[in-house]
Amino acid sequence: EIEQPELEETTNFCKMNKDSLVGASCDVTFKEINDINHKIRPDLLSLVHSDFFKYFKLNLYKQCPFWNDNNGYCVNRACAVDVIEDWDQLPEYWQPEVLGGFANESVSADKVRDDECSFLDQLCDNSLNQMRQRGPDIEYCDVEDFHNDQSVLVDLTVNPERFTGYGGEQSSQIWSSVYRENCFSINETGQCLAKDAFYRLVSGLHASIGTHLSNDHLNTETAKWGPNLELFMLRVGNFPDRVANIYFNYAVVAKALWKIQPYLSHLEFCNAYHEDVKSMITSVVSNLDSKIFNENLLFHDDISSKLKDDFRSRFKNVTKIMDCVHCDRCRLWGKVQTTGYATSLKILFEIDSDDEDAKQTVVDKLTKYELIALFNTFDRLSKSIESINNFEKMYNNTLLTAGDRILTLFKGNNFFKLLSNAGKSLSSSLKDKSNESVASNKSQVEDFDSPKLDNVESNIIDTEVNDVNATKVELPKQELNRTEAKFLENEDFIKESNATESKFTEINSDFKEHTTSESSDSETPSHKFNDIVMPSKKAFVEEEVTNNTLRNAWNTEIGNVKDALRFIFTSYVDFPRNVARVTLYKLNHLWNWFVGVPLSVNVESDEPAYELNVE
Numbered sequence: 001e002i003e004q005p006e007l008e009e010t011t012n013f014c015k016m017n018k019d020s021l022v023g024a025s026c027d028v029t030f031k032e033i034n035d036i037n038h039k040i041r042p043d044l045l046s047l048v049h050s051d052f053f054k055y056f057k058l059n060l061y062k063q064c065p066f067w068n069d070n071n072g073y074c075v076n077r078a079c080a081v082d083v084i085e086d087w088d089q090l091p092e093y094w095q096p097e098v099l100g101g102f103a104n105e106s107v108s109a110d111k112v113r114d115d116e117c118s119f120l121d122q123l124c125d126n127s128l129n130q131m132r133q134r135g136p137d138i139e140y141c142d143v144e145d146f147h148n149d150q151s152v153l154v155d156l157t158v159n160p161e162r163f164t165g166y167g168g169e170q171s172s173q174i175w176s177s178v179y180r181e182n183c184f185s186i187n188e189t190g191q192c193l194a195k196d197a198f199y200r201l202v203s204g205l206h207a208s209i210g211t212h213l214s215n216d217h218l219n220t221e222t223a224k225w226g227p228n229l230e231l232f233m234l235r236v237g238n239f240p241d242r243v244a245n246i247y248f249n250y251a252v253v254a255k256a257l258w259k260i261q262p263y264l265s266h267l268e269f270c271n272a273y274h275e276d277v278k279s280m281i282t283s284v285v286s287n288l289d290s291k292i293f294n295e296n297l298l299f300h301d302d303i304s305s306k307l308k309d310d311f312r313s314r315f316k317n318v319t320k321i322m323d324c325v326h327c328d329r330c331r332l333w334g335k336v337q338t339t340g341y342a343t344s345l346k347i348l349f350e351i352d353s354d355d356e357d358a359k360q361t362v363v364d365k366l367t368k369y370e371l372i373a374l375f376n377t378f379d380r381l382s383k384s385i386e387s388i389n390n391f392e393k394m395y396n397n398t399l400l401t402a403g404d405r406i407l408t409l410f411k412g413n414n415f416f417k418l419l420s421n422a423g424k425s426l427s428s429s430l431k432d433k434s435n436e437s438v439a440s441n442k443s444q445v446e447d448f449d450s451p452k453l454d455n456v457e458s459n460i461i462d463t464e465v466n467d468v469n470a471t472k473v474e475l476p477k478q479e480l481n482r483t484e485a486k487f488l489e490n491e492d493f494i495k496e497s498n499a500t501e502s503k504f505t506e507i508n509s510d511f512k513e514h515t516t517s518e519s520s521d522s523e524t525p526s527h528k529f530n531d532i533v534m535p536s537k538k539a540f541v542e543e544e545v546t547n548n549t550l551r552n553a554w555n556t557e558i559g560n561v562k563d564a565l566r567f568i569f570t571s572y573v574d575f576p577r578n579v580a581r582v583t584l585y586k587l588n589h590l591w592n593w594f595v596g597v598p599l600s601v602n603v604e605s606d607e608p609a610y611e612l613n614v615e
């Protein structure tokens with residue numbers, strides 16, 4: 001039976017018990033992965049910023065092989081990929097003259113093989129590709145992709161994975177096609193675990209992308225990039241299984257790295273030319289452990305070899321689906337990461353013999369781009385886990401900072417329900433404040449002035465104290481006053497709508513609820529917020545938005561009908577007057593013709609004919 005990550009009621013964030021195992025096939029807890037990640041993060045970051053690991057090659061122009069949809073494209077600037085267009089853009093020691101003209105097509109395969117930089121050669125010619133011997137298919141992705149004429153070289157560090165605005169039907173289609181690959185036909189022992197692993201891999205990839213786009217998100221009001229907690233919670237944070245799947249993927253890729261490390265020793269990674277890549281790899285992998293993932297549980301006997309083939313071809317399809325992504329930046333990172341997982345799966349499931357030479361052969365056959373993808377995928381997961389931990393801090397700070405709670409309230413987006421631990425005084429002050437605002441504002445507005453809100457927010461954040469307990473007791477009132485003053489300063493900002501009024505009424509009742517419950521249990525405030533789950537709040541907001549939208553649509557339609565009726569009515573009123581005007585005009589023409597005045601006099605002109613007519 002598949003073990004699901006345990007949920008813990010008392011943990012607000014992601015509702016996960018960090019001491020539980022990441023999965024049935026992983027003998028590691030969430031907390032242990034957090035610790036490992038914390039240790040290796042700096043080295044891993046340096047590694048993927050090294051010259052060897054930062055240049056990736058892909059074909060951005062490949063046609064979607066699954067459906068005829070090659071015409072759309074993402075027009076956002078954020079969707080674009082900056083490619084290396086000139087050899088000059090590469091480091092100096094990679095210039096052909098330094099490397100002895102290895103870009104020369106005529107260079108012999110043997111010579112390339114002997115070169116300690118043989119991996120680098122694939123940057124400029126495909127001699128290594130020709131050397132690859134055909135054997136049984138052990139590929140989980142299409143490695144030939146890297147040697148296509150149309151492939152471009154990309155510096156991953158200048159094309160960060162971040163929010164691009166790509167979405168809608170096209171991306172949904174991609175994701176549903178990816179999930180559809182998880183329909184295994186054969187009913188063999190172990191299928192359940194393999195199917196679960198497949199699902200967790202793609203869901204973990206999806207969640208990791210969601211984490212990155214939330215962590216590096218464009219705030220359209222301030223034009224700054226930064227973390228967006230709300231978006232993260234909506235996409236990932238509120239779904240413990242998605243968060244757990246990121247950790248699962250981390251375990252899978254970590255195990256693959258652990259497994260190949262002894263067989264990488266003969267590769268020099270061009271240490272002579274630039275960073276000591278090899279020692280960076282060692283310092284990352286030495287923190288990993290074999291027990292992090294047990295791949296033998298998935299395809300453990302001959303019976304499951306058919307299942308393994310199915311698994312492999314389905315995963316290969318996932319990597320190919322990336323060619324259907326219309327946003328180039330998303331396609332780039334989709335390709336890097338699916339190739340990274342494909343490489344991990346190849347290492348985990350195809351290096352299963354005790355034969356050391358066979359293991360070495362599989363590693364030797366890895367292309368440079370598979371290695372790059374492998375380490376960069378690990379970095380993406382590592383960054384996701386780091387971001388999740390940061391989001392957790394933000395989440396807790398948001399809950400504990402009274403000012404933010406007030407702002408959330410005024411923004412009308414109170415999915416972080418107001419805390420009661422600020423004490424009755426805060427509640428009553430806020431109640432007064434909200435009543436005051438409701439009473440004093442009559443005009444209707446649709447929305448608040450967000451930049452101003454952000455200013456207030458940043459002011460408040462600036463004044464945050466480190467001691468969370470102190471914040472709980474002392475800050476609320478102080479911050480309330482500051483916030484209140486800010487609100488009063490900006491009169492137009494405080495304009496309220498009828499909708500806002502009802503929101504305040506609702507919030508007031510929230511306060512009443514919290515104030516009442518608080519008096520009975522003021523020692524353990526955190527238990528009151530176990531119900532903080534954004535989707536339900538989203539549903540609330542959405543419902544409201546839907547109602548507003550319906551109301552607006554109704555009002556617009558009624559307005560249109562009124563306009564049409566007014567037009568028809570005025571047409572009837574104007575009709576006799578218009579008939580009289582036309583008749584007069586025609587009679588004028590007739591009279592002019594009758595007395596012999598030329599028709600041209602009615603045309604604006606400097607000609608004397610007009611004057612003649614006047615006379």
Ligand SMILES: Cc1cc2nc3c(=O)[nH]c(=O)nc-3n(C[C@H](O)[C@H](O)[C@H](O)COP(=O)(O)OP(=O)(O)OC[C@H]3O[C@@H](n4cnc5c(N)ncnc54)[C@H](O)[C@@H]3O)c2cc1C
Nearest residue numbers: 162163164165166167171172174203206207213242330334
């Ligand atoms: C390959 C690829 C790469 C992308 N890269 C980027 C990028 O770099 N930057 C960017 O801004 N956008 C990227 N996108 C788009 C992004 O993933 C979303 O599709 C987009 O933001 C729209 O999100 P959504 O809320 O409509 O739901 P989507 O994320 O499109 O999800 C569709 C549905 O899948 C389900 N779902 C969501 N997450 C999971 C999960 N983790 N596990 C299981 N089910 C889930 C939900 O039911 C959801 O409604 C990429 C898309 C693809 C296909």
